[in-house]
Amino acid sequence: MNEKQPIVQLVDVQKFYGDNHVVKNCNLDIMPGEFLTLLGPSGCGKTTTLRMISGFEKPTYGEVRLGGQNVDQIPPFKRNVNTVFQNYALFPNMNVADNVAYGLKVRKRPKSEIKKRVTEMLKLVQLEGFEKRKIAQMSGGQKQRVAIARALINEPKVLLLDEPLGALDRKLRKQMQIELKQLQKKLGITFVFVTHDQEEALTMSDRIAVINEGEIQQLDTPQKIYDEPATRFVADFIGESNIIDAVAMGQDGDFLKVGTENGQARSLIADPDIKTGDAVSVAVRPQNMQFSLEPVDHFSIKGVVSDHIFMGHMIKMIVKLNDGSTVRINRFGEDELAPVGQVINLYWEPGKSRTFRNKSWFKTNSVVDLQEAVDEANATHF
Ligand SMILES: Nc1ncnc2c1ncn2[C@@H]1O[C@H](COP(=O)(O)OP(=O)(O)OP(=O)(O)O)[C@@H](O)[C@H]1O
Numbered sequence: 001m002n003e004k005q006p007i008v009q010l011v012d013v014q015k016f017y018g019d020n021h022v023v024k025n026c027n028l029d030i031m032p033g034e035f036l037t038l039l040g041p042s043g044c045g046k047t048t049t050l051r052m053i054s055g056f057e058k059p060t061y062g063e064v065r066l067g068g069q070n071v072d073q074i075p076p077f078k079r080n081v082n083t084v085f086q087n088y089a090l091f092p093n094m095n096v097a098d099n100v101a102y103g104l105k106v107r108k109r110p111k112s113e114i115k116k117r118v119t120e121m122l123k124l125v126q127l128e129g130f131e132k133r134k135i136a137q138m139s140g141g142q143k144q145r146v147a148i149a150r151a152l153i154n155e156p157k158v159l160l161l162d163e164p165l166g167a168l169d170r171k172l173r174k175q176m177q178i179e180l181k182q183l184q185k186k187l188g189i190t191f192v193f194v195t196h197d198q199e200e201a202l203t204m205s206d207r208i209a210v211i212n213e214g215e216i217q218q219l220d221t222p223q224k225i226y227d228e229p230a231t232r233f234v235a236d237f238i239g240e241s242n243i244i245d246a247v248a249m250g251q252d253g254d255f256l257k258v259g260t261e262n263g264q265a266r267s268l269i270a271d272p273d274i275k276t277g278d279a280v281s282v283a284v285r286p287q288n289m290q291f292s293l294e295p296v297d298h299f300s301i302k303g304v305v306s307d308h309i310f311m312g313h314m315i316k317m318i319v320k321l322n323d324g325s326t327v328r329i330n331r332f333g334e335d336e337l338a339p340v341g342q343v344i345n346l347y348w349e350p351g352k353s354r355t356f357r358n359k360s361w362f363k364t365n366s367v368v369d370l371q372e373a374v375d376e377a378n379a380t381h382f
Pocket residue numbers: 017020022040041042043044045046047048049196
């Protein structure tokens with residue numbers, strides 16, 4: 001197969017359960033050897049998307065292609081795809097070797113071949129010598145490895161993993177993340193990995209599809225998704241962001257002048273369609289939020305420091321704004337912070353902010369009201 005051709009393609013795929021529009025116009029090309037993650041909150045359609053790739057579910061509209069071929073008529077067991085389920089779905093009464101051997105037994109492979117392959121697979125997932133162990137006597141992480149070995153023995157071209165690390169404690173989860181990633185690179189198999197844990201997605205993936213309410217909001221590398229979120233949802237869901245509702249007040253050099261109920265600011269435009277008067281959201285990461293005791297050009301947002309929260313590796317400073325909302329600033333030492341009760345001027349490098357058109361907010365607020373509030377904030381002192 002041509003290396004440049006996607007191994008998995010979803011073309012205009014939509015899925016309805018009754019009236020429930022669960023997957024909305026999904027277009028996704030997954031390349032051979034890629035580690036692609038579907039990331040999104042509970043109920044956004046991740047499992048449904050995986051099930052359409054594996055063939056356990058059919059798209060209502062659109063098509064799924066594997067290796068360039070429409071697989072509409074091909075049942076799950078004939079697709080070159082295997083799934084590792086969240087609950088592992090192991091056979092509790094069989095020992096480890098019999099669980100791993102299952103796929104080859106079903107295909108009636110010779111006993112000697114099965115034995116050899118099972119040994120190879122257990123070595124691969126670092127469970128040599130566990131052949132005769134009962135599943136009930138294995139730890140969570142070990143069961144996880146058995147489930148992966150059982151899927152890999154079928155030599156799938158694509159491995160689908162549905163929240164495979166969900167049941168593990170944090171430490172083991174971190175360890176398995178590294179192991180899985182190494183295994184994937186070593187075998188060169190395409191992984192389609194599902195998680196709702198953004199940190200997990202950022203550390204493991206070649207590319208991430210961020211999904212909300214059945215819609216891919218952004219499909220990009222972890223770095224791009226973090227640094228250049230394409231929508232307000234992505235900015236909020238990936239990492240931590242201060243999201244400030246504002247109104248676009250016109251171009252200001254390379255940047256956008258925005259007015260908030262707490263004063264004016266400058267920001268970087270993420271959406272080229274933004275026009276003066278539009279309701280927007282400005283996203284600023286807590287580590288990029290700056291403050292000064294002196295007034296700052298182009299910014300007039302003041303706040304009062306209300307708390308310092310010790311987080312171990314950093315300190316979070318909470319700042320209360322005029323309208324009651326809060327802003328978070330991350331710093332590494334107490335000496336980089338202002339004391340509680342201090343009035344400060346907030347600002348940021350416009351290049352380190354992102355501005356999105358705010359559709360949902362637009363529905364519930366009148367821009368005219370906000371414009372009045374902005375004028376008032378500009379006219380009055382804190
Ligand atoms: N067989 C089904 N029949 C009807 N509705 C379904 C079915 N399977 C899923 N749904 C609905 O489709 C939506 C998406 O479900 P899905 O399981 O794909 O979400 P998910 O992103 O995997 O969520 P989670 O992170 O909680 O596993 C949900 O609203 C769910 O209730």
